[in-house]
Amino acid sequence: MVDMKNVNVHYSSGVDALVDVDLHINDGEFVFIVGESGAGKSTLMKLMLRELTPSSGRVFVNGRNLSALKGNKVAMFRRTIGVVFQEFRLIQDYTVYENVAFALRVADSSNKTIRQRVPYVLNLVDMGPKAKHKIKELSGGEQQRVAIARALANDPGLLIVDEPTGNLDPKRSYELVGLLKEINRCGTTVVMITHEHNLVRYFGGRIINLDKGTITFDETIGGSDYYEE
Amino acid sequence: MRNNNVSYLVKKGVSSVWKNLVMSFASFSILLVSLLQVSIAVLFILNANIIMGNIEDTNQIAVFVEDIENESQAAHDKKVEHIRDVLNANENLTDVKYISKEEAAQKWSETMSGEASELINMVPGGNPMPETFTARVTDIRNIRFTVSAIKSIEGVEQVNAPYDFANALVNIRNAFSLIIIAMLVVLIIVSIVVISNTIRASVFARRNEITIMKYVGATNGFIKLPFFVEGCFVGMLAGAVSWGLTCFIYSSVFTLFTDNLTLWQMFGFFNLIPLASIRWLLLLANCTAGALLGAVGTMISMNKYLKV
Numbered sequence: 238m239v240d241m242k243n244v245n246v247h248y249s250s251g252v253d254a255l256v257d258v259d260l261h262i263n264d265g266e267f268v269f270i271v272g273e274s275g276a277g278k279s280t281l282m283k284l285m286l287r288e289l290t291p292s293s294g295r296v297f298v299n300g301r302n303l304s305a306l307k308g309n310k311v312a313m314f315r316r317t318i319g320v321v322f323q324e325f326r327l328i329q330d331y332t333v334y335e336n337v338a339f340a341l342r343v344a345d346s347s348n349k350t351i352r353q354r355v356p357y358v359l360n361l362v363d364m365g366p367k368a369k370h371k372i373k374e375l376s377g378g379e380q381q382r383v384a385i386a387r388a389l390a391n392d393p394g395l396l397i398v399d400e401p402t403g404n405l406d407p408k409r410s411y412e413l414v415g416l417l418k419e420i421n422r423c424g425t426t427v428v429m430i431t432h433e434h435n436l437v438r439y440f441g442g443r444i445i446n447l448d449k450g451t452i453t454f455d456e457t458i459g460g461s462d463y464y465e466e
Numbered sequence: 467m468r469n470n471n472v473s474y475l476v477k478k479g480v481s482s483v484w485k486n487l488v489m490s491f492a493s494f495s496i497l498l499v500s501l502l503q504v505s506i507a508v509l510f511i512l513n514a515n516i517i518m519g520n521i522e523d524t525n526q527i528a529v530f531v532e533d534i535e536n537e538s539q540a541a542h543d544k545k546v547e548h549i550r551d552v553l554n555a556n557e558n559l560t561d562v563k564y565i566s567k568e569e570a571a572q573k574w575s576e577t578m579s580g581e582a583s584e585l586i587n588m589v590p591g592g593n594p595m596p597e598t599f600t601a602r603v604t605d606i607r608n609i610r611f612t613v614s615a616i617k618s619i620e621g622v623e624q625v626n627a628p629y630d631f632a633n634a635l636v637n638i639r640n641a642f643s644l645i646i647i648a649m650l651v652v653l654i655i656v657s658i659v660v661i662s663n664t665i666r667a668s669v670f671a672r673r674n675e676i677t678i679m680k681y682v683g684a685t686n687g688f689i690k691l692p693f694f695v696e697g698c699f700v701g702m703l704a705g706a707v708s709w710g711l712t713c714f715i716y717s718s719v720f721t722l723f724t725d726n727l728t729l730w731q732m733f734g735f736f737n738l739i740p741l742a743s744i745r746w747l748l749l750l751a752n753c754t755a756g757a758l759l760g761a762v763g764t765m766i767s768m769n770k771y772l773k774v
Binding site for chain 2: 286308309312313314315316320326327328330339340342343344345346347348387391
């Protein structure tokens with residue numbers, strides 16, 4: 238699903254964002270990527286989204302060599318993954334329904350598919366009853382659920398989630414990760430980037446720690462029974 | 467792309483005009499001013515060309531027939547016929563007219579008054595006026611070539627042509643064309659630059675939307691289409707309004723000229739293009755140019771934000 242070999246990312250500012258990174262994520266895994274600010278988490282995410290290409294090394298996602306993708310092939314690739322951002326990145330003028338339908342339209346889905354798929358994914362994240370609401374009428378937690386619904390609209394094999402709890406209170410954060418775990422149980426690979434160690438300890442699973450652009454820890458740990466606020 | 471998604475994007479583009487009313491109005495205003503300037507300049511060029519043509523049509527060349535002593539009347543008539551045929555066959559000549567010695571004398575006498583008109587009859591050897599052909603040159607730029615062709619006709623003694631007049635007109639027309647073309651090019655370039663900057667501000671305000679589109683897998687075509695439709699729509703609206711204003715201004719100017727016809731006739735202004743004959747063509751041209759300018763401006767502005 239995700240395969241990186243000897244990946245280096247060197248920015249023109251002189252910063253080595255990633256150094257000799259080897260990473261393999263299998264289908265169906267749930268992976269936390271943690272690390273301090275500037276550790277290279279965002280760069281890793283940008284590589285997986287093909288927003289960036291490595292200075293050296295190879296990145297394969299969903300069977301595609303991302304360095305070789307050009308033009309509309311990048312767009313086609315992005316339709317095979319779902320992405321959720323900390324700041325939600327929803328279209329504020331659209332309703333909840335329209336935001337999710339939008340991702341399907343982008344993928345050139347028919348009206349029939351849109352009518353069937355949008356209520357399904359909205360119900361999956363418990364946002365069905367608010368389908369007609371405008372985004373600005375929703376709380377942060379609800380907006381993040383809509384963002385997840387949009388990411389799931391095209392039934393992606395891989396869901397990349399960047400600091401999804403950054404704008405949420407602790408209770409909503411735990412609920413949200415619980416939801417992502419549910420999605421993962423249904424077969425979607427989830428890569429969640431976070432710096433919230435409490436969440437990671439609570440849920441457990443495969444943890445990858447980045448430090449100064451290098452993977453310093455890659456282990457699977459068990460979860461705990463309590464969460465810290 | 468599926469039809470349902472194309473119609474969705476077109477609707478989005480049109481509705482964006484109202485959603486982003488301030489920026490749309492800014493683009494509309496700039497397009498309107500640019501189109502108004504261009505359409506007035508084009509009308510000016512068209513009319514100026516007609517006026518120049520009218521002035522050029524006043525040119526006249528005179529072809530003098532060789533007068534040979536002791537030439538038989540039959541041979542002379544044959545020579546005159548030959549010259550007439552060759553002149554009529556020349557594509558750059560029109561209104562070829564023959565003036566006999568008698569007619570020439572008559573005309574000369576008419577220009578004289580009193581006893582002076584009888585002077586021509588006192589010339590020893592009879593009527594001294596030459597037999598001539600007069601003609602107008604269709605394309606005054608080729609006057610020298612035409613005159614030299616006429617001179618080579620057997621039986622032609624001399625050709626008088628208004629070279630200075632022709633040179634002056636050709637120079638004026640060339641300079642005029644250059645100035646107008648330069649003006650048009652500058653106007654169009656300035657319009658595109660100003661419009662693309664205005665639309666850039668509009669696109670910048672919606673960069674978040676574009677970024678979202680890119681992340682969910684939108685192709686550049688999918689992202690561009692609503693902006694393209696918006697640019698075209700605003701451009702067409704500006705074109706339609708510009709057309710209305712142009713018609714109003716043009717009909718006012720036309721009325722001014724036709725009300726003072728005798729004065730303008732002196733300067734060859736009598737053939738301005740009537741508005742009725744170009745009204746719909748002007749509408750089509752304005753709307754098409756507006757849509758094109760809007761679309762080109764949008765495309766130039768958008769490329770920067772598509773690199774996500």
